Amino acid sequence: xxxxxxxxxxxxxxxxxxxxxxxxxxxxxxxxxxxxxxxxxxxxxxxxxxxxxxxxxxxxxxxxxxxxxxxxxxxxxxxxxxxxxxxxxxxxxxxxxxxxxxxxxxxxxxxxxxxxxxxxxxxxxxxxxxxxxxxxxxxxxxxxxxxxxxxxxxxxxxxxxxxxxxxxxxxxxxxxxxxxxxxxxxxxxxxxxxxxxxxxxxxxxxxxxxxxxxxxxxxxxxxxxxxxxxxxxxxxxxxxxxxxxxxxxxxxxxxxxxxxxxxxxxxxxxxxxxxxxxxxxxxxxxxxxxxxxxxxxxxxxxxxxxxxxxxxxxxxxxxxxxxxxxxxxxxxxxxxxxxxxxxxxxxxxxxxxxxxxxxxxxxxxxxxxxxxxxxxxxxxxxxxxxxxxxxxxxxxxxxxxxxxxxxxxxxxxxxxxxxxxxxxxxxxxxxxxxxxxxxxxxxxxxxxxxxxxxxxxxxxxxxxxxxxxxxxxxxxxxxxxxxxxxxxxxxxxxxxxxxxxxxxxx
RNA sequence: GCACCCAUAGCUCAACUGGUAGAGCAACUGACUCUUAAUCAGUAGGUUUAGGGUUCGAGUCCCUGUGGGUGCACCA
Numbered sequence: 273x274x275x276x277x278x279x280x281x282x283x284x285x286x287x288x289x290x291x292x293x294x295x296x297x298x299x300x301x302x303x304x305x306x307x308x309x310x311x312x313x314x315x316x317x318x319x320x321x322x323x324x325x326x327x328x329x330x331x332x333x334x335x336x337x338x339x340x341x342x343x344x345x346x347x348x349x350x351x352x353x354x355x356x357x358x359x360x361x362x363x364x365x366x367x368x369x370x371x372x373x374x375x376x377x378x379x380x381x382x383x384x385x386x387x388x389x390x391x392x393x394x395x396x397x398x399x400x401x402x403x404x405x406x407x408x409x410x411x412x413x414x415x416x417x418x419x420x421x422x423x424x425x426x427x428x429x430x431x432x433x434x435x436x437x438x439x440x441x442x443x444x445x446x447x448x449x450x451x452x453x454x455x456x457x458x459x460x461x462x463x464x465x466x467x468x469x470x471x472x473x474x475x476x477x478x479x480x481x482x483x484x485x486x487x488x489x490x491x492x493x494x495x496x497x498x499x500x501x502x503x504x505x506x507x508x509x510x511x512x513x514x515x516x517x518x519x520x521x522x523x524x525x526x527x528x529x530x531x532x533x534x535x536x537x538x539x540x541x542x543x544x545x546x547x548x549x550x551x552x553x554x555x556x557x558x559x560x561x562x563x564x565x566x567x568x569x570x571x572x573x574x575x576x577x578x579x580x581x582x583x584x585x586x587x588x589x590x591x592x593x594x595x596x597x598x599x600x601x602x603x604x605x606x607x608x609x610x611x612x613x614x615x616x617x618x619x620x621x622x623x624x625x626x627x628x629x630x631x632x633x634x635x636x637x638x639x640x641x642x643x644x645x646x647x648x649x650x651x652x653x654x655x656x657x658x659x660x661x662x663x664x665x666x667x668x669x670x671x672x673x674x675x676x677x678x679x680x681x682x683x684x685x686x687x688x689x690x691x692x693x694x695x696x697x698x699x700x701x702x703x704x705x706x707x708x709x710x711x712x713x714x715x716x717x718x719x720x721x722x723x724x725x726x727x728x729x730x731x732x733x734x735x736x737x738x739x740x741x742x743x744x745x746x747x748x749x750x751x752x753x754x755x756x757x758x759x760x761x762x763x764x765x766x767x768x769x770x771x772x773x774x775x776x777x778x
Numbered sequence: 779g780c781a782c783c784c785a786u787a788g789c790u791c792a793a794c795u796g797g798u799a800g801a802g803c804a805a806c807u808g809a810c811u812c813u814u815a816a817u818c819a820g821u822a823g824g825u826u827u828a829g830g831g832u833u834c835g836a837g838u839c840c841c842u843g844u845g846g847g848u849g850c851a852c853c854a
Contacts, residue, residue, distance in 0.1 A: 287823060288788060288805060346814075353811035370811060388804070401812050422788040425804050427815040434815055435790040435803060441846045442789090453789095497853065516854095542853055543779075552854070697854070728853080753854045767854095777845065 292420045295385045299415065304381065306418035311393035313341040317363035320398070324406045329397040333373075333409060340365065340408065341393040341416060343452060345423070349383055355407075358392065361458070366407040367394050374410055382413065389419030424453050444774050457769075463582050464758045464770055468535060470581035471555055471754075474574050480531040480557055485520035487513060487537065493736065494518030494675070496728040498541040500550075513539035517556045518675065518749065519736045522704060525560055525747050526739045533557035535754065546766040550775050553754035560745040564687045564703040567748045568664055571691060571699060572601050574752075575662075582761050590694045590763055595661055601691060605667040606651070613654040618647070620684050626650075644671035659692045674714040674730045676702035696760055701750035708740040 299306050320327070320338055329335030342360035349355075352371040357364055371379035386392065394413040401407050424437040436454070437443065443450040443457075450457050472482065490509070492499040494516030504511050517534050524532050538554045559566065576597045579586050586598040607619045614629050621629075626646040630637045635653050637646050647669055659665075666689035667679055679685035687703035705711050715732040722729040758770040768774035 286788085291805070346816095348813050348816050349810090350813060350816080351810040353813085355813050355816085357814080366814075368812075372811080399812095401814085403812080403814075405812095405814075407812085422804060424789045426789085427803070429815045432815085437789065439789085439846085441785095444846095495854080538854085540853070543851085545853095546848090548853065554854075700854080751854080756854070 317365045335397040339395040369410045389423035391417040460762045466582040470578045523739045526744045530560040555752040558749040562748040601662040603664045662693045677705045699752040704747040706744040
């Protein structure tokens with residue numbers, strides 16, 4: 273055991289970590305601050321690489337001087353000179369460090385005290401190596417942050433990647449490593465950011481007002497889901513994290529705001545899998561004096577706008593299949609789809625009749641299922657797998673939607689629609705129920721379901737009913753799952769790939 | 779929640795029907811002033827996820843826990 277460590281804690285570390293600490297001490301002994309305050313960085317790497325040949329130094333290595341900063345990802349040292357690659361947020365570039373140019377002490381630091389993973393700033397002129405790679409010839413460099421942990425080293429040759437950092441648990445728990453080492457991950461979150469800003473741009477441009485409503489609510493509502501419960505000590509009472517924004521946004525409609533939207537984190541106390549994270553991002557928007565048909569048009573435009581903003585095209589490829597959001601969505605009613613699948617018109621059918629048809633088509637159902645659940649199950653097994661092309665399903669059965677307005681032509685239905693693409697559900701919209709008496713009856717029906725043992729029901733919200741009784745204009749509203757849209761537009765099959773820090777067991 | 783699969787060096791992976799843990803990269807020492815999966819010579823690095831059991835002997839078989847993945851169920 274070598275005994276060179278200058279502080280006792282070094283002995284507790286494994287060899288790799290201990291050596292890094294020792295390098296830190298040596299740097300300090302040389303008068304180098306391993307964590308300085310700032311660096312005058314004048315360009316991002318891709319900007320430097322653009323029009324590169326116009327910036328190249330002359331034969332005497334004289335030319336314009338550039339400074340870049342980023343993390344060291346590779347090092348190749350050959351005696352009195354060496355190469356490394358430095359990566360900033362947007363790109364990567366090779367650096368050439370020569371002893372005779374940066375000086376003996378700096379070169380020794382480069383050679384012995386810098387590591388893959390360190391963040392450095394480099395000043396120099398640019399040239400192409402004999403193989404043509406754009407390279408920065410260092411005049412000087414500065415250590416900007418010493419890394420005390422080894423960075424996973426991913427190598428690449430002719431497009432082939434070696435030793436990729438792929439362990440999902442490590443990638444999610446240490447997302448900073450994932451982002452540092454896997455450039456495609458950065459791109460996913462850039463696309464996600466563009467999706468969200470495109471939503472804002474789209475809605476702002478159409479007169480919608482962005483608002484913020486409580487995440488901490490005395491009563492939850494707006495969706496059928498189990499909430500997270502917490503306790504507010506000052507009031508000594510329980511509160512819920514919102515499962516949806518709906519009931520608050522509708523109160524704003526009552527207040528006379530005609531177009532509102534909110535992009536919010538919602539929380540649902542349910543399982544997590546490739547489509548569900550306990551906290552997720554939702555866009556909800558509401559437009560007064562409009563009905564669900566208006567929103568069908570608007571939402572198609574929104575998807576088109578968002579896809580173009582996020583990807584630069586309306587053509588979206590997901591898991592090897594391509595669709596074009598520029599084409600109008602197919603529009604079809606819930607019961608027409610079921611009729612196509614089963615040959616039977618099921619509008620108004622009883623649970624018993626539905627069960628019979630379901631069994632005939634091998635839909636897995638149980639005795640306890642009411643008509644709503646059976647219908648839902650039939651959709652899921654018989655219809656949804658075939659919905660690859662963008663499709664709007666509309667006119668849902670009343671029993672599934674306690675906050676939607678009854679269909680103007682058929683009281684057994686509600687004016688509700690959901691857009692689908694690649695079999696993925698992209699949203700949920702309806703002509704909002706604004707009849708306070710009907711709404712009260714729906715709440716009562718929900719209460720009966722709860723008494724019968726249903727855990728996911730909409731609790732009666734007296735305060736919300738009072739708002740509705742004050743009068744809400746005819747309104748259409750929509751919710752869009754932002755994470756799922758991000759999955760679709762980034763071609764990911766797991767929600768964890770589009771959430772920076774997905775929930776994991778601790 | 780249930781079922782199945784997985785967990786070995788910092789990273790990516792080996793280790794046959796149980797026989798005493800190995801490689802590449804990273805690291806360390808040295809050589810090399812246009813390398814680029816740099817190369818060459820050498821060195822070091824492990825409580826095999828945790829705990830228990832079977833066995834002369836366990837990375838390997840059994841049980842339990844933890845974490846991850848996949849599928850089912852519920853939901854967006």
